[in-house]
Amino acid sequence: MKQITVNSSAGPYAVYCGRGLLAHVGALLGPLGAISSVFALSSHRVWKHWGSKLEASLKHHGHRDTILFDDAESKKTLATVEGICRRLARAGADRRSLLVALGGGVVGDVAGFVAACYARGVRIVHVPSTLVAQVDSSVGGKTGVNLPEGKNLVGAFYPPALVVTDTNLLKTLPEREFRAGLFEVIKYGIIRDVALFRLLERRLANLLRQHPASVNWVVERCVRVKAEYVSLDEREAGLRRALNFGHTVGHALEAVARYRGLLHGEAVGWGMIAAAWLSVERGLLKPEIANRISRLVARAGPLPELPRITPEKLVEFMQADKKTVAGSLHFVLARDIGDVDTFGDIPRDMVMRVISNLRRYLADAVR
Ligand SMILES: NC(=O)c1ccc[n+]([C@@H]2O[C@H](COP(=O)([O-])OP(=O)(O)OC[C@H]3O[C@@H](n4cnc5c(N)ncnc54)[C@H](O)[C@@H]3O)[C@@H](O)[C@H]2O)c1
Ligand SMILES: [Zn+2]
Numbered sequence: 087m088k089q090i091t092v093n094s095s096a097g098p099y100a101v102y103c104g105r106g107l108l109a110h111v112g113a114l115l116g117p118l119g120a121i122s123s124v125f126a127l128s129s130h131r132v133w134k135h136w137g138s139k140l141e142a143s144l145k146h147h148g149h150r151d152t153i154l155f156d157d158a159e160s161k162k163t164l165a166t167v168e169g170i171c172r173r174l175a176r177a178g179a180d181r182r183s184l185l186v187a188l189g190g191g192v193v194g195d196v197a198g199f200v201a202a203c204y205a206r207g208v209r210i211v212h213v214p215s216t217l218v219a220q221v222d223s224s225v226g227g228k229t230g231v232n233l234p235e236g237k238n239l240v241g242a243f244y245p246p247a248l249v250v251t252d253t254n255l256l257k258t259l260p261e262r263e264f265r266a267g268l269f270e271v272i273k274y275g276i277i278r279d280v281a282l283f284r285l286l287e288r289r290l291a292n293l294l295r296q297h298p299a300s301v302n303w304v305v306e307r308c309v310r311v312k313a314e315y316v317s318l319d320e321r322e323a324g325l326r327r328a329l330n331f332g333h334t335v336g337h338a339l340e341a342v343a344r345y346r347g348l349l350h351g352e353a354v355g356w357g358m359i360a361a362a363w364l365s366v367e368r369g370l371l372k373p374e375i376a377n378r379i380s381r382l383v384a385r386a387g388p389l390p391e392l393p394r395i396t397p398e399k400l401v402e403f404m405q406a407d408k409k410t411v412a413g414s415l416h417f418v419l420a421r422d423i424g425d426v427d428t429f430g431d432i433p434r435d436m437v438m439r440v441i442s443n444l445r446r447y448l449a450d451a452v453r
Contacts, residue, residue: 090309127155198210253301277329341406380448389448
């Protein structure tokens, strides 16, 4: 088991990474201090595979109740949050209760927001069960839900008390969801970790087969990168923006596709190809490196076909993104593998040129 420490405004917390940790969640609660009752929060789909193991581990550690909810993205809403809070109230949860959230990013974001609000804040332990949740959403304290007006529009920064990452949980994850997580893994290599990027180039096949030692090594590396960024810049004032590599175009593609047919990670896959070639257009990155990035993304695929849309329309969606500052286009661009920065005022026509060529970059990479 590896321990990685994250610093947050509410104090440091630990992320434990390893195989088989689910059975030890209860025992790991010890250092958290007095707990009046423990509530497990999860979805039916995840609980079916892993619930009994978690429940057994919490048995002698104050487990009072389990609350299951639908983890479809469409149910990541205030109504779901209200339903969970009411169940907690009826079951007698108080300010010293602890929530244990077992699931992917949807469960984590919803449960994290419940923890931030219920009784003005109760402690939460994340037990992430998807690759995306393990390498990304469980670390950093971003929580929240969607509104019909937009994704993640209501939320809070609310750091967990502890994260327990058991890579065994990925065994039951649908393959496409695993691949979607791999795109975020590639992102960590590009923004901060050349050794990780090289390992992915050499051992992607092992990872796709979920070779346990490779998966463990990779998850831990990614958690370290994420932990480093959020510890230095919890509220995304500057440095943390690097984590958005591939996300400017990625988010726009997701919005265009109306969050259907394209998983977040897949949209980021396309977005990273765009960011790499935009870096070349800006004179920052050698074309060979952009091609290496495109090739690795392609190998982690298949990427679903791009939504049918003109580059103009896609740029409009980018300008509507909540991270756009006063309408100007900001991109995280790369100078090399492991070296990225944020660049403002990227000319619109440069972005459109790169977007028009996206399919070709991918085709060239797999040739
Ligand atoms: N808070 C953050 O910093 C942050 C970062 C990235 C993503 N997110 C959010 O996370 C969400 C996406 O999360 P995700 O990619 O983890 O997907 P998800 O939570 O939607 O889960 C994907 C699917 O896999 C199922 N599943 C989860 N774990 C499983 C397992 N071990 N075995 C079998 N099935 C399993 C789920 O039931 C679901 O059907 C989005 O809402 C996104 O906004 C948040
Ligand atoms: Zn992402």
